[in-house]
Amino acid sequence: MFNQLFLDISTGTIDWSRAQFALTAMYHWLFVPLTLGLAIIMGIAETCYYRTKKQFWKDVAHFWQKLFGINFAMGVATGIILEFQFGTNWSNYSWFVGDIFGAPLAIEGIVAFFMESTFVAVMFFGWKKVSPGFHLASTWLTGIGATISAWWILVANAWMQYPVGCEFNPDTMRNEMVSFTDVALSPFAIDKFCHTVTSSWIVGAVFVVAVSAYYLLKKREMELAKQSMKIAASVGFVASLLAAMTGDTSAYLVGKVQPMKLAAMEALYKGGESQNLTAVAWVNPFETPNCRESKEHALCVSIPYGLSLLATHSLHGFVPGVNDLLDGYVKADGTREPSVKEKMVMGKAAVNALMVYRKAKKAGYEATAQKALPVIKANMKYFGYGYVDKEEQVIPNIPLTFWSFRVMVGLGTFFVLFFAVLTFVCYRKDVSRYRWLLILGVCTLPMGYIASEAGWVLAELGRQPWTIQDMLPTWVAVSDVKPASIATTFFLFLGLFTTLLVVEISILVKQIKKGPEYGK
Numbered sequence: 441m442f443n444q445l446f447l448d449i450s451t452g453t454i455d456w457s458r459a460q461f462a463l464t465a466m467y468h469w470l471f472v473p474l475t476l477g478l479a480i481i482m483g484i485a486e487t488c489y490y491r492t493k494k495q496f497w498k499d500v501a502h503f504w505q506k507l508f509g510i511n512f513a514m515g516v517a518t519g520i521i522l523e524f525q526f527g528t529n530w531s532n533y534s535w536f537v538g539d540i541f542g543a544p545l546a547i548e549g550i551v552a553f554f555m556e557s558t559f560v561a562v563m564f565f566g567w568k569k570v571s572p573g574f575h576l577a578s579t580w581l582t583g584i585g586a587t588i589s590a591w592w593i594l595v596a597n598a599w600m601q602y603p604v605g606c607e608f609n610p611d612t613m614r615n616e617m618v619s620f621t622d623v624a625l626s627p628f629a630i631d632k633f634c635h636t637v638t639s640s641w642i643v644g645a646v647f648v649v650a651v652s653a654y655y656l657l658k659k660r661e662m663e664l665a666k667q668s669m670k671i672a673a674s675v676g677f678v679a680s681l682l683a684a685m686t687g688d689t690s691a692y693l694v695g696k697v698q699p700m701k702l703a704a705m706e707a708l709y710k711g712g713e714s715q716n717l718t719a720v721a722w723v724n725p726f727e728t729p730n731c732r733e734s735k736e737h738a739l740c741v742s743i744p745y746g747l748s749l750l751a752t753h754s755l756h757g758f759v760p761g762v763n764d765l766l767d768g769y770v771k772a773d774g775t776r777e778p779s780v781k782e783k784m785v786m787g788k789a790a791v792n793a794l795m796v797y798r799k800a801k802k803a804g805y806e807a808t809a810q811k812a813l814p815v816i817k818a819n820m821k822y823f824g825y826g827y828v829d830k831e832e833q834v835i836p837n838i839p840l841t842f843w844s845f846r847v848m849v850g851l852g853t854f855f856v857l858f859f860a861v862l863t864f865v866c867y868r869k870d871v872s873r874y875r876w877l878l879i880l881g882v883c884t885l886p887m888g889y890i891a892s893e894a895g896w897v898l899a900e901l902g903r904q905p906w907t908i909q910d911m912l913p914t915w916v917a918v919s920d921v922k923p924a925s926i927a928t929t930f931f932l933f934l935g936l937f938t939t940l941l942v943v944e945i946s947i948l949v950k951q952i953k954k955g956p957e958y959g960k
Contacts (some may be wrong), residue, residue, distance in 0.1 A: 445848055452923030454915045457529040460930045464522045466893060467937040471944075473892050476590060476637060477644015477675075478508040479583025484671050490576045495958075502567070502662055503747065503956035505579070505650070507563060507948060512586075514944045518937060529926060531909050533917035538614035540606050540623060541596050556585025568707035578844050590640075596627035600695045600908050601899070610797050615911075632899075635686035639681045639892055642855055645676030646888035650860065651952055653881035656872045657694040661955050669881075670866045671682030677859035683852060690752065694902075695751030698909060700834060702751055702903035703762045703845070704841040707737065711761035711769075717746025720846075725839045727738070736789075762838075766831050778822075780831040783910075787825030790816055820847050826910045834912075838905040851891035858884060908911045 472723050482504040489497035523545065526534050534541070552706060562570060562578035569579070599605075599668070605622030606615045649672045655665035667814040695702045703711070708721050709731050716806060721737035724888035726911060748757040752772070753818070760777070768779035778786070800808035865871050 449915065449918055450923060451915075452566045453926065454920055456923050456926035457918045457921075457927075458914060460529060460926055460933065461522075461525055462900075462934060463930065464518065465527060465896070467941065468515065468518040469516060469893060469896055470889065470941065471511055472590070473640035474511045474647055474887075475508065475515050475586050476583070476640035477642070477647065479586055479644070480509065480675055481585050481644055481648050481668070481671055482508055483580045485668070486576050486579050490572055490796060496663065498957050499956050500668060501579070502701060505563060506951060507651075510562070510944060510947050511950065512560065514940055517940060522931065529919050529921065530907070530917050531919040536614060536725070536912055536917070537851075537908065538606075538609075538612070538616045538617055540599060540603075541915050543617065543620070544592040544596040544599075544624070548589050552585050552589035552592060556582050556589060559585060571859070587637060590637060593635055594633045595624050595629045597899075598626060598632045599623055601632075601903055602626055602628040602693075603908050604912055608673070608823070610651060610794055610816055610817070611801070617696070628697065631686055631689045631693055635683060635690050637894075638682040638686060639852075639895060641679035642676055642683060643888040643892055645672040645859070646855075646884050647879045648672035649676065650885035653878040654952070657875070657878050657882070662872065664956055665872060666674060666866070668863070669871060673859055673862040676855065677863045680852065680855040680859055684856060687849070687852065691750045692753060699905055700765050701705070701836065701841070702762050702801050703760065703765060704779040704838045704902055705834045705845040705898065706888050707842045708746055708747070708759065708761040709763050711759045711764045713748065713758045714745055714756045714944065715751075715759040716742035716744050717750060718742050718952050721829035723842045724841050725843050728837060728839060731766070731838075734898055744896060762835060766835075780825070780828070780834055783822040783825040784821040784828050784831070785830065786822040788822045789826075790819035793819070793827035802891075822910060824906060824913050824916070827913050827916050828905075833905055836902050841898060841902045843852045844894045845903070847894040848891050848898060851887050851894075854887070855891070
């Protein structure tokens with residue numbers, strides 16, 4: 441019953457469900473990084489006001505808080521729709537993960553979201569109603585609440601990439617949490633949170649720099665623009681360095697627990713020791729290659745030993761390629777990683793034993809059920825492979841993963857250099873005299889969003905076909921809904937989210953053109 445139900449779901453349902461979730465997630469992620477990033481900027485500006493008591497800093501804080509509020513409202517609207525899709529389009533997934541996925545989201549909704557929602561009201565409407573100290577605390581707590589909210593959402597996402605702290609209960613057909621600490625504090629969750637939040641600070645810094653550069657180019661709001669740019673340049677420089685550090689840790693963890701994603705990131709087909717890191721190469725973004733026939737990349741420029749250092753923290757470490765992972769290989773500790781076909785055999789053994797267990801339990805054959813339990817437990821690690829028909833199904837989209845990684849890393853490197861130069865100029869020179877730097881500052885705005893979205897494309901598409909790594913493929917996780925119904929809501933959401941985005945941009949542009957309200 442378990443596998444028959446899932447395998448009867450049509451391909452159209454799977455494709456439209458994935459497309460709708462990707463649409464919602466990518467639109468939602470246009471708003472979240474700016475919320476987290478602006479929270480730091482406006483917090484620093486109000487701290488300056490609290491310490492100096494100068495009206496100027498109050499005006500600066502008030503201006504950025506207005507822009508924060510516009511973006512915050514849009515993020516909430518898209519986020520709510522995103523979470524509802526787990527129940528509507530991914531009900532099999534929601535059932536299978538039990539309380540593990542739901543617990544972090546429940547905590548996020550009850551604690552973090554209400555925290556930021558409460559203090560955001562004080563921040564906007566409490567300037568003349570509460571003391572300066574309480575208002576400053578409210579501003580920082582709004583940002584902290586948004587960051588805590590991101591923490592619990594990222595804990596849930598990290599668990600999908602690295603499922604720990606759980607056991608499968610064949611009676612309830614659910615994965616059940618056995619260690620909340622393992623789930624909430626897994627290395628994957630901590631690194632994902634740190635990398636995501638610091639990259640969001642970059643987006644906020646880029647936004648403030650772009651707006652400030654616009655004012656300086658127009659020769660208006662000069663003092664506000666210069667001081668805001670100083671804050672944003674400093675935040676952006678620190679954030680870009682932290683993002684690079686956490687990105688290194690992320691690559692190391694991916695190499696340990698998601699080696700197929702790492703191989704796809706590098707378009708590495710045959711692995712080995714002392715692997716070079718591809719800096720530039722021609723990989724056709726519109727063609728998925730046959731990994732068994734793929735040859736060396738054209739126009740390839742590599743960093744010697746770079747990939748081994750990134751993935752193993754050793755210059756001569758072994759990094760498996762796609763074919764190694766398909767065929768099986770011997771790991772550094774001497775243990776052998778099974779081939780995909782071997783994992784498929786073990787996965788099917790787990791699925792079949794689960795069916796036997798369920799039928800025996802229903803019929804009252806307790807002895808038969810108990811014989812099936814050891815088989816389920818022994819093979820549960822590869823349960824998801826029981827639904828894989830061809831070994832090629834476990835390979836993610838290599839060109840898309842390859843280019844997403846390079847866009848993210850390339851722009852991340854650019855931001856380190858850009859913010860380093862900008863910080864130096866802002867603190868040692870008159871930045872308004874460097875017109876080329878101001879024009880570049882405006883041009884960096886879309887780059888921040890492109891880098892941020894590329895990171896999420898890499899994280900989510902790189903682990904395909906798994907909804908939960910090695911345990912549940914996407915075609916097993918979806919709800920049994922007609923494709924036409926999902927397609928209809930896809931286009932409704934596309935129209936709604938595009939409208940929300942256009943409305944937000946128009947309101948932001950109008951508010952930026954209007955400028956700050958002084959002395960309020």
